Amino acid sequence: MKEWPLEAEREFWRDACAPGTSDHSLWWFTRIAWGAEWYFVKTGKPRWLTPDPHKPFLEWLSTHIMEWKAWSKRGVQKRKVLLSILPRDVGKTVCGTKAAMLWMHLDDPDVTAYIGSETHPKAKAFLSAVKGVISGEDEYAWFAWLYGNWRDKTRTWNEKEVFHAARRAMSISEPSIGTYGLDMGITGMHPVAVAYDDPNSQETLSEKTLTDARETYDSVMYALSKAGFFLGSMTRYAQNDVPGHIMNTEGVATWSGIPNPDPHGIAPNKDGQCHVYFLQGRDPNRKSDEYPKGRPVFPAVYSYEELERRELNDPIGFSSQIQNTPAIGEHMPLEFAQLERMVISRDDVPAIDFATIHLDCAFKLEERIAKGDFNVIIGVLHSLRDDGTVFIDRIIRNKTDRAEQFISKLCGYLMSLRARGIRAKLLTDELEGGGKAGTFKALLQISLAMAGFRIGPDSIVLFNRTAHKAARLRKAAAYWAEGYVKLIRGTEHLERLMYEMVNLDKGDHDDIADAASDIWQPGVWKKPIRPEASHSVDPMQPGDEVLRPGLNYRLELHGDARRRRVEEYMNPGRTGESEWYDHPV
Numbered sequence: 001m002k003e004w005p006l007e008a009e010r011e012f013w014r015d016a017c018a019p020g021t022s023d024h025s026l027w028w029f030t031r032i033a034w035g036a037e038w039y040f041v042k043t044g045k046p047r048w049l050t051p052d053p054h055k056p057f058l059e060w061l062s063t064h065i066m067e068w069k070a071w072s073k074r075g076v077q078k079r080k081v082l083l084s085i086l087p088r089d090v091g092k093t094v095c096g097t098k099a100a101m102l103w104m105h106l107d108d109p110d111v112t113a114y115i116g117s118e119t120h121p122k123a124k125a126f127l128s129a130v131k132g133v134i135s136g137e138d139e140y141a142w143f144a145w146l147y148g149n150w151r152d153k154t155r156t157w158n159e160k161e162v163f164h165a166a167r168r169a170m171s172i173s174e175p176s177i178g179t180y181g182l183d184m185g186i187t188g189m190h191p192v193a194v195a196y197d198d199p200n201s202q203e204t205l206s207e208k209t210l211t212d213a214r215e216t217y218d219s220v221m222y223a224l225s226k227a228g229f230f231l232g233s234m235t236r237y238a239q240n241d242v243p244g245h246i247m248n249t250e251g252v253a254t255w256s257g258i259p260n261p262d263p264h265g266i267a268p269n270k271d272g273q274c275h276v277y278f279l280q281g282r283d284p285n286r287k288s289d290e291y292p293k294g295r296p297v298f299p300a301v302y303s304y305e306e307l308e309r310r311e312l313n314d315p316i317g318f319s320s321q322i323q324n325t326p327a328i329g330e331h332m333p334l335e336f337a338q339l340e341r342m343v344i345s346r347d348d349v350p351a352i353d354f355a356t357i358h359l360d361c362a363f364k365l366e367e368r369i370a371k372g373d374f375n376v377i378i379g380v381l382h383s384l385r386d387d388g389t390v391f392i393d394r395i396i397r398n399k400t401d402r403a404e405q406f407i408s409k410l411c412g413y414l415m416s417l418r419a420r421g422i423r424a425k426l427l428t429d430e431l432e433g434g435g436k437a438g439t440f441k442a443l444l445q446i447s448l449a450m451a452g453f454r455i456g457p458d459s460i461v462l463f464n465r466t467a468h469k470a471a472r473l474r475k476a477a478a479y480w481a482e483g484y485v486k487l488i489r490g491t492e493h494l495e496r497l498m499y500e501m502v503n504l505d506k507g508d509h510d511d512i513a514d515a516a517s518d519i520w521q522p523g524v525w526k527k528p529i530r531p532e533a534s535h536s537v538d539p540m541q542p543g544d545e546v547l548r549p550g551l552n553y554r555l556e557l558h559g560d561a562r563r564r565r566v567e568e569y570m571n572p573g574r575t576g577e578s579e580w581y582d583h584p585v
Helices: 006-016 025-033 036-043 051-073 092-103 120-134 143-147 207-223 242-250 304-313 315-322 336-340 366-371 403-419 439-450 469-481 494-502 511-520 549-570
Strands: 080-085 113-117 177-181 193-197 229-234 252-257 274-278 352-360 375-383 390-398 424-430 460-463 485-488
Touching (some): 006 025, 006 143, 025 036, 025 051, 025 092, 051 080, 051 092, 092 113, 092 120, 120 143, 177 207, 193 207, 207 242, 242 274, 336 494, 352 403, 375 511, 390 494, 390 511, 485 494
Parallel strands (some): 080 229, 113 177, 113 193, 252 274, 352 424, 424 460
Antiparallel strands (some): 352 375
16 A cells, blocks of 8 residues: 655645735645644534634735735835624634734744733733744644654744744844733833734723723734734624724725625725624625524534524613624614614704803813813703604714813804893703812803803813713613704714713713713703603694783793793893703703
8 A cells, every 4th residue: 555645745735825925825834734624523512613714804904914924025114903703702813813813923023012802811811822833842733744743952932922943133132033911011122013802801891990901902913014904803882892992093005805794894995904704693785584683604613593592582781792783773762773863954954042061172181182082062952842752953073172262162152142032041061070160160151251251150060071971872762862962964963972872881981972961961951741642743733721811921921931032142231041051950
């Protein structure tokens, strides 16, 4: 019997798995050199690595890596930023963070790379798997048989970093592969490649961990070479998580995989820097009689029945960890479709009783300026009818204003209300903490008085927006869902407000929604007289109390008062009653 030509087989697989030999080389590297294929065969465990969808994903990844390498050879100083957004437990870490980051060393063993995750111990566990493959200790991997044992006992080889045997440029201080976590960054290092793997998890999710994860990304990108490579392998947990932050910060250049399910999400554009590969556990674009909600994308991991069970038992976890759409689902208090039905023409705005103005002043705190928070002025009109309806009239939003410019814009809006004969009843702001409480309120009162706006002592109200923020925003969303809010078409930043209301306490910034939540505070909103029928006024009938002479007289007086208001606003030089009326708070 003729002996099997092992050397020929080794040469074949060595070439098939190497970068640049074909579009499928990373796919074969992951299966053969990394050892995923033999792991399935020898252990009998479920085969999660499948031609559909993993092969197209790995081809996308390898194509971008090779393009980045070609830039480097030509001396092009340009970063490559990749973001793979895949469900939990479908092998994104093995394919991207582990296999791909090692694969790029085959044709350039002097690459300096770092692997990071939620914690440093988790990142070190990823490196441990890489060490087992390149040293030949992993019994399923063929890497050492194909390319040699890359462990050199004379070089650094520990749980934090390794300098492998193929490394030639020993004068470079960065390791071949190092590690970092949210609790330990890469300050002082300047690698050419960085992987960031699931910096957040459902088990530890909080506003603090989300903030820490975003800040770690920012610091890593500061350290990364100007011609470097970044790969994020992540699952979505919130709108203000790292994937959302990356897409907002870098912009989206291309979108691959399943089309973006969020019609109001970030669209690819020519100025975008980030290339996204997006997959879900269930593809809603591929429905059939067998799969009425959509075909399972990873049937070996999540069957249709398993997806149904998870959606029923944990709709929030299903939307984020499996569908990668934390802001879409039945668990959300508002959806864009609801908000779109609230949009009306300015011509359809009825008679207005008064306006309230709500502020959010990021410039008052240095930490908020550093976070990139926005300054906001939102003007709200309250219907003359006693149905509780409010209309979003004006939104001013920017990062650059300080007190003087901010107050100037506020005065401009007050002038526009005066010109339209609309009484400004209340102005609300956030209560400053510490010893600064009331400082900005005093400045505001003086500045408005100097600008000719006479204000009553209780017309500027400060609310504590820090405590129970999530509950407060969701309470506000309930009023929106009841139909009390109308959005005036053409209002600047209206799309942003809609985005924030859909992504309550999950967005990267929620300054407009936060300020607008003051609408529903006691003393601000004009509650409907008949809550049970606030949006459907029954025709008046003989005998109804509203037709009695006394009440008619009250209505006439109200109309006269309104006419006097209009006359005063159209003649602002007239002395007499202030445009800011005293009111119970």
